[in-house]
Amino acid sequence: MLYTEGGYTKIELFRKNGYVVLDMYDQAADPQEWTEIEFVDWKSSGETRFAPLASAYGDMECDGFWNHTPPKTDKDGVWVPANTQKAPNLVRRAEEPGANIGRCRVIELLPNQYGETLYNFHRDDNNRLNPEGTGWIVRGFFNLTDNPDSVMVLRGDKDDPSTETRIPLPAGAQLIVDTQRLYHAVWHQGDVPRYCLITSWESGPELDAYIEKYNGVGEVASYPMTEAQIAEGEALAASKRAARAAALAARGEDPTFGDGTLRAMEQLSEA
Numbered sequence: 001m002l003y004t005e006g007g008y009t010k011i012e013l014f015r016k017n018g019y020v021v022l023d024m025y026d027q028a029a030d031p032q033e034w035t036e037i038e039f040v041d042w043k044s045s046g047e048t049r050f051a052p053l054a055s056a057y058g059d060m061e062c063d064g065f066w067n068h069t070p071p072k073t074d075k076d077g078v079w080v081p082a083n084t085q086k087a088p089n090l091v092r093r094a095e096e097p098g099a100n101i102g103r104c105r106v107i108e109l110l111p112n113q114y115g116e117t118l119y120n121f122h123r124d125d126n127n128r129l130n131p132e133g134t135g136w137i138v139r140g141f142f143n144l145t146d147n148p149d150s151v152m153v154l155r156g157d158k159d160d161p162s163t164e165t166r167i168p169l170p171a172g173a174q175l176i177v178d179t180q181r182l183y184h185a186v187w188h189q190g191d192v193p194r195y196c197l198i199t200s201w202e203s204g205p206e207l208d209a210y211i212e213k214y215n216g217v218g219e220v221a222s223y224p225m226t227e228a229q230i231a232e233g234e235a236l237a238a239s240k241r242a243a244r245a246a247a248l249a250a251r252g253e254d255p256t257f258g259d260g261t262l263r264a265m266e267q268l269s270e271a
């Protein structure tokens, strides 16, 4: 079911919580293509790297489509041959919905702490330049490595833990998230990197049918955490925000975008 909000076509199943979880994929049946493709340094957090499968104009880079000449919205991504040739299964999965694809890439995320994840909370800017009357752009997250104790952390209100959902990420987990609506970041427990396929898709009848085919649900139980763990994470995030704000203030820079979102968040535009 589709509906229109703010001039964009959206999928009904996202309306309540902003995310959808699909059936598990049999990841173990596929080769580990993410070990063969080329990752590029992007941004400077040091915690993440990306391997582009589709970029704005087919180059081996991961910048937002609007940062190119000419700028474009997060649609009509161009395949990057050097990587797609090595990752036919990943390309097949990105193409399966039949929806317009924007950015498509594999993320590599190093292990982190829950509090760092809260600090990394951000919303994406997928719909910048997206013309009204078309479909709202959402993002698929297909976990490739087996990380059953790592979670996609989502919040409607970044400062309200009661709005939080934590979705576990075993191999084959398939989520689709309205990442422009929800604050999101991944808490990755483990001692080796996590890899995940991230694809921007346009909402519309194709993506809606795909979600239905794989029994998408708009609400799941959260990975369990104690109140003490959550409080500890909040404290760590608060201390990191304070340190960041102080460092920016010392350089005479406004630490926020004017809406309370710290500039640091913008440097981590993926989960």
Ligand SMILES: [Fe+2]
Pocket (backbone or CB within 6 Å): 122, 123, 124, 179, 184, 268, 269, 270, 271
């Ligand atoms: Fe993101």
